[in-house]
Amino acid sequence: MFINLQAAYWVIGILLVLMIILATLTLSMKVNKKRLEKKEKKCLSEFRSYFDYLQLQLDNADRLRPPAKPLRIFEKKVLQKTLLQWVDRLEGIHRQKLLTLCEDIGLISYNRKRLKSPWSIIRIDAAYHLGILRDSESTSELLSMLHQKKFEASIYIIARSIAQTSKDVNEIKSLIQYLVENGKQNSHLIADISKESYLDLRSVYVDFLYESQLELVKVGLIGLQDQVDYHLSEDIHSFLHSKDKEIRILTAKLLTSSMALTKRDVQAYLQFPDWEVRQLFAEWIGNSELKQYAEYLREGVQDLNWMVSRSSAKSLMQLGTRGFEILCELASGNDGDRGREVANEFMEEELKQSIHRFSNLADITEYNQKVYIYQKYFGKSHDYLIKAT
Amino acid sequence: MREILLAYGIFAMYYVITINTIYFGIIMFSFKRITGIIKETFYSKYEPLSGSKHVPPISILVPAFNEELTVKENVRSLLALHYPTHEVIVVNDGSSDDTVGVLIDEFQLKYYKPTFIKDTIPTAKVKGIYYNPEFPNLYLVDKENGGKADALNAGINLSHYPLVSSIDADSLLESDALIRIARKYMENPEEYVAIGGNVRIANGCEISDGMVKKVNLPKKLLPMMQTVEYIKAFLGGRIGWSDINGLIIVSGAFGVFKKEYIIKVGGYRGGYPGEDMNIIIKLHRYMLDNKLPYKVDFCPDAVCWTQAPDTFKILGSQRKRWGRGNLKNMLEEGMYMFMRPRYKIMGWLTIPYNIIFETLSPYFRITGFLALVGYSLLDMSGWEIIATFMLINVLYGTLLGIGSLLIEEMAFQRYPRIRDYFKMVLYTVLMFFGYRQLGILWRFLGHIDFMRKNNTWGTMTRTSWNDSNENKQSA
């Protein structure tokens, strides 16, 4: 028959052995972890006074001193854990002092050595820490590590470290190019990573705008949004005619954040074919309280896309009495039925809300004015009058 | 006669061995992926990322049906997720209790006419939308009863963002769960259509303020069984399946989806349970039909804690629903993908595995068991063979459980105590003496329900998080 008991016993044996191996492995990992935890706790309590010293003397001009006694590897690791957490959270002179201390303790040389480890997990650990340590001398090694590695999720860990350590704009540029070429539509993640760099990447982003690869253009557009005082050149507008929808949206975002727009631009973009772009501009007018564009939002409220329509109405709410009057006009049906309901909802919402937020005379004056406008269109309403108390 | 019975019984045994062997292969894929997961888990900076403007915004959809006890805490903790931009959309699916009232009180929501909800996907009638400008990222949709899928569809209709996340109203997300999934998504936003989170059992844990404060193993038998069952299914199973892009389900308790494609496949299917599996199969099918590159993934470090049923009655009804939903999904979608080359790994492996070894398993196992019983009644001479095979199956299953526990230990360590490990191993073994068989029976009963067209949500009783906590303390 189709059974061989002998073979079955063998299978049982093998299964049992495998089970024991796996269980032993798990248990030894558990025990080991417990032991390390205990050791770390003890080590931390030994360092407590030292950490107090560091924190209290952070402000002093003096160089922070490494612990007096020679450190074992384990102690270095424990110190590294705490110190790098501080480095990560702080900026300015304090971070600089802590970084100098880390170097004095030998953390940089320790991690550089580990970067050459045969184990990929140790290399990643070292790369991660060298990034926080801002060790610019490791950048080239990190770059070659990046290029050798199969493109998988941990690539981004190395990439972040390169962005943190690099002193050379061109390195960052080639890093971004590498990530774009090998990754898939990861421009937002790349932008987040390049933000780690302390270098001025403006020129890199501008260069990217003229690349043929769309992903690079996107990285450029996203990156430039963070450049506060960057003067955009006129041809940025041409990206709004790109074939790629995301590029059009990103361009609109960049334009609104730069504020370099003429009246005609704004009017045109509020009628843009992509609803996302229309919505962006409608929201922007409200958030930046650009009262001069209130009139343009009238059509926005009548937009066939509900998101644009609501965003426009919401922006009108933020544009003072003129915005409010436009809402009233729309709600009264003077401009037809499109957008009427939305306008009505926001108009009433505005009245309801502002009745609760009087804090000074100006608020009351504005409220009264709004009620006055309201009555012009809808007749007397006792719900909204401020009652004499 | 005797020979036939024995032969069939042995065939059923081989059937189970085959299941375990396939599972073993899947676990190997899980192990292959584990170092990558460890790296991502420990060396990604989630705190800065949870405030970065480069992270995509997400709409969280919370279908709620008679959740007045838990919904308040739950919404509070969802609003408090550490994430750059997200909105929470609670959809009340015609509850008969005061789910709506509880939320209105807590967040001082005001009624709005449902003018701004669009009917992108048709749903049952929406009665109103509740909102408070002081909490601009919270919406409550009140609609007539239409089932969980219908509620999710209504949430999609209102959602403002291109990513949606479905979350059960009785589960708790860890505060970095969403950002962990988002980071994965950002690596390849073009291809990811769905990413699931890891579901863990919260029974026995210390919970307050909508957060799991201390992780403990459940004290009761059934939740304990489900704990090891979930670890095996999620860590051993889903990591491996996702590695070969053959994941057939993203748990309804917590997953993130690209809205565009959910709408393209017509939204969630109502009328039957198992809408979470259904949407994933539909996504696979749509993407493969249109030859679009895509990925369905699983993110084991994004954790959602859920309350497991702790009575036979509720667990049985849950499993019957799963059985019914699974059968429906296989008849409606699976059949058309079965062994069809265009559906690649789905067509060759995932769907056949699910049809032959999941959907049909009650029939093989029950008949095989009956054959062996019949055989033993006639003649006991083959007992040694039967016992050997049974032992192999138990050991094989246990090995898979132990392998999953090793994955847990390598990457997550939620249960650090050594005592807990032994307890989990014990229950992994115990699972094969009663619990597993019961599960198969329930699945079979679910199929019978399907034939009878019984389509209710099933018994759904919930206790408040706080209550279960108090019970635990007094126990």
Added chain:
Amino acid sequence: MSKAPIDSNILKSFHHFLHYYQASQLTCGVIVAHADLDQSKLSKLKAYLEKEEPDTAFQINYDAQLGILGLLLDDCNLAYTHFYALYVKEFLEQHNRLTGFLLVGSFPENSNDAEQMLMNMMKEMTESNSDAKEIKVFENITKKTAETRSILIVDPDVSVRQLLKNYLESKEYIVHTAKNGKDGLDQYKKLLPDLVITEINLSAIAGYQFINELKKIDEQSNRHSEIIVLTNKQMEQDIKRTFEFGVAEYITKSFSLIELEARIKRLVKVMG
């Protein structure tokens, strides 16, 4: 207490040194410690210190009656004196002779009167009943302002809480911490601090709800706390929204302690 600190032989033996430093405006560091020593241990300590930091000249004296050890370090600023105290502590701990806390100070950083400083340090040694075995930095009483401002820090990140607490405490603020919105709210009700520094990504109660609740409490009790948001969130909407909520400052992480303190100072002054 058999003896007043004024009679201590530490004061007597250091007297003319201090006088000299004072007169010539030279820097010196002082360490005093609760310790239980005998002559042999004392000379061991001396040898240990000479070996570990050979470049530092010091005077050492032990008051057996008070159980206080005194060290006077030549040409040492506060930072170094503090560091040096780590050696002293280590030695005393290793030999199990540390019986209380250590106090470090430096002239002229901590006081413009060297003798007065030692006097006050001795006083603090004998009067304080803290028995924590830690190193404290001497704070000159004359420096202390009559009313100290209280600050509540709400942040889920333990490193941020720790760094801020220590830093701001060294700047003479009273600092309390909470790790989530709910805890923060409870503490706020209890303490009613002058200033709250909060993250927006909070658990249990989200940041916005938390700030909202603070405002409500302020309204009911007719008082006012300034709020500084210190957050990972970089979005413009968040900045706009928090200012609408009446928040005074919005600072993103990572942050500079110096900048943060300057802003705190300005706010506190405005509150004056």
